[in-house]
Amino acid sequence: MPIELSSAEISLAEKLSEHVKDACVLVGLKCQKVEPKHFYLTVHRYYGRIQGMTAEADRCIDWCMSKGKLVFNAQRFSNWCAKKAQWDKEEQLKNMEKEKLQSGTVYQKADYARRF
Numbered sequence: 001m002p003i004e005l006s007s008a009e010i011s012l013a014e015k016l017s018e019h020v021k022d023a024c025v026l027v028g029l030k031c032q033k034v035e036p037k038h039f040y041l042t043v044h045r046y047y048g049r050i051q052g053m054t055a056e057a058d059r060c061i062d063w064c065m066s067k068g069k070l071v072f073n074a075q076r077f078s079n080w081c082a083k084k085a086q087w088d089k090e091e092q093l094k095n096m097e098k099e100k101l102q103s104g105t106v107y108q109k110a111d112y113a114r115r116f
Contacts, residue, residue: 005040009047013039019054020072023061030071038074046081049088056084 005013013036024031043053050056060080064072101112 003040003044005044009040009043010036012047012053013037013043016043016053016057016077020057020061020077023058024072027061027065029061029064029069031073032071033073033075039077042074042078042081045078046085050081050084053081056080 016039017034017036020034021031023029024034046053057077060077061072063080064076069076098112101108101115104112
């Protein structure tokens with residue numbers, strides 16, 4: 001069954017493509033396979049789950065430069081988004097645990113004070 005993208009998702013893929021091309025030229029990084037069609041699957045998977053995808057693209061480009069990577073592509077950004085979704089979920093679970101300990105019993109509050 002083919003993926004059906006909304007007009008917002010198609011627009012975001014186009015914006016990501018242009019943004020990545022400009023950012024790579026700005027920092028002197030090669031970019032391959034960064035046409036809008038290369039971002040369709042990533043946008044479809046992570047649209048609504050990751051806020052500020054262009055900002056995440058910038059962070060991914062910075063990471064590439066810090067690690068000495070010479071080429072940026074949509075696959076690398078997709079892997080970055082997968083990690084970002086994982087980090088966000090871990091942070092959310094950590095915050096939920098903090099809230100539970102803060103508003104819990106005397107023992108849970110003592111545990112919160114000890115841990116954080």
